[in-house]
Amino acid sequence: MVGYDPKEDGRSNSKFEVAVAGSVSGLSTRALISPLDVIKIRFQLQIERLSRSDPNAKYYGILQAGRQILQEEGPAAFWKGHIPAQLLSIGYGAVQFLSFELLTELVHRASLYDAREFSVHFVCGGLSACAATLTVHPVDVLRTRFAAQGEPRVYKTLQDAVVTMYRTEGPLVFYKGLTPTLIAIFPYAGLQFSCYSSLKHVFEWVMPADRKHSENLKNLLCGCGAGVISKTLTYPLDLFKKRLQVGGFEQARATFGQVRRYRGLLDCTKQILQEEGAQGFFKGLSPSLLKAALSTGLVFFWYELVCNFFHCLKRTDS
Numbered sequence: 001m002v003g004y005d006p007k008e009d010g011r012s013n014s015k016f017e018v019a020v021a022g023s024v025s026g027l028s029t030r031a032l033i034s035p036l037d038v039i040k041i042r043f044q045l046q047i048e049r050l051s052r053s054d055p056n057a058k059y060y061g062i063l064q065a066g067r068q069i070l071q072e073e074g075p076a077a078f079w080k081g082h083i084p085a086q087l088l089s090i091g092y093g094a095v096q097f098l099s100f101e102l103l104t105e106l107v108h109r110a111s112l113y114d115a116r117e118f119s120v121h122f123v124c125g126g127l128s129a130c131a132a133t134l135t136v137h138p139v140d141v142l143r144t145r146f147a148a149q150g151e152p153r154v155y156k157t158l159q160d161a162v163v164t165m166y167r168t169e170g171p172l173v174f175y176k177g178l179t180p181t182l183i184a185i186f187p188y189a190g191l192q193f194s195c196y197s198s199l200k201h202v203f204e205w206v207m208p209a210d211r212k213h214s215e216n217l218k219n220l221l222c223g224c225g226a227g228v229i230s231k232t233l234t235y236p237l238d239l240f241k242k243r244l245q246v247g248g249f250e251q252a253r254a255t256f257g258q259v260r261r262y263r264g265l266l267d268c269t270k271q272i273l274q275e276e277g278a279q280g281f282f283k284g285l286s287p288s289l290l291k292a293a294l295s296t297g298l299v300f301f302w303y304e305l306v307c308n309f310f311h312c313l314k315r316t317d318s
Contacts, residue, residue: 002097002196002300003124004105004115017310018101019094025302026093029295030086035078036291037085039065041144043284044242047260047276050283062287083158084142091136097303099128100193118194125193126186133185138174140181141165144245177244180265184237191230196300199225220301227296228289235288236281240268 005012013021039062043050048057059065069077103124108115133140142161145154155161165173199222207214231238244262260275262268272280 002193002303003100003121004108013307013310015098015101017307019098021303021306021310022093022095022097023090024093024306025097025299026089026091027086028302029298030082030089032298033291033295034082034085035066036287036294038069038078038080040284040287040291041242042069043287044239045246046283049276062290065287080146084139084146088136088139088143091139092132093299093303095132095135096128096189099131100124103127116197118198121197122190122194126190128193129185129189130182133178133181137178137181141174141176141245144242176247177241180237180240180244180268184234184241188230188234188238191233192226192296195226195229196222196296216301216305219304220297222297223300224293224297226300227292227294230296231289231292232285235285238288239272239281239283240265243268243272 039059042059042065046057046059048054050060051057052060054060059068066078073080104115104120107113107120107124113120142158142165145161145165155164200218203218203222207218243260244265247262260271262271276283
């Protein structure tokens with residue numbers, strides 16, 4: 001069960017176990033979906049149309065982009081920025097799931113609403129994601145810079161990136177893109193948690209209740225569905241965030257095609273609409289949906305699996 005469930009109060013996980021389960025789910029998932037994340041970021045940052053008919057387009061398809069990155073930069077390119085990405089995933093997973101547990105428990109203790117309602121999971125999921133974002137956003141900026149740079153590399157190591165960015169762009173560079181991130185993450189995470197819970201109820205209604213062996217499959221499939229729904233509805237804001245995060249980093253993007261400077265969220269929206277059209281808001285949607293389905297499904301799958309592991313340990317000790 002994700003979030004506080006009053007029916008399981010006597011055998012619920014401790015707050016430490018919730019944080020560990022969140023960290024493990026983030027770590028495991030990140031290692032598997034990193035290549036899709038790199039391709040998605042390259043698509044999002046490309047000014048030219050993602051079309052074979054555009055002669056200036058460096059990337060125009062998932063398989064083509066994968067082959068080109070492999071040929072030009074080698075297999076390690078698919079894990080560019082993997083260290084900051086793993087730090088991001090571990091910290092984000094721990095804070096998000098722990099905050100969600102605390103918030104849903106708070107709602108129950110206050111006796112305001114049923115802690116398992118769709119609206120409660122939506123609000124608590126959004127707030128927990130905002131808390132996690134504020135905690136790890138500097139690492140997200142570092143991860144984006146590493147994934148976005150071409151060859152030769154501007155930043156050689158994580159320490160070099162932190163020092164260089166701080167000296168050349170000031171401390172606020174680590175919070176670039178924070179506004180669209182928070183605006184996007186609240187509904188995105190809210191929909192993830194609420195849709196996951198709702199899809200599990202649908203799954204249990206469709207499938208026979210005595211099929212306990214399907215529990216892990218249910219968690220995986222419902223997580224995948226929740227990821228696709230939430231990402232589709234909030235995708236443009238994720239694209240704005242990526243464009244703003246690489247501001248001041250244009251020299252490292254020159255080999256990928258055109259670059260643009262944006263003065264803020266509204267200016268970014270306006271320029272994309274004028275130059276790339278409404279379809280520009282959905283560049284990279286295909287790899288993003290694939291990534292969202294896999295990552296959200298795996299995050300909830302691993303989280304529930306680790307929580308169940310802790311339950312088994314407790315039963316063994318007793």
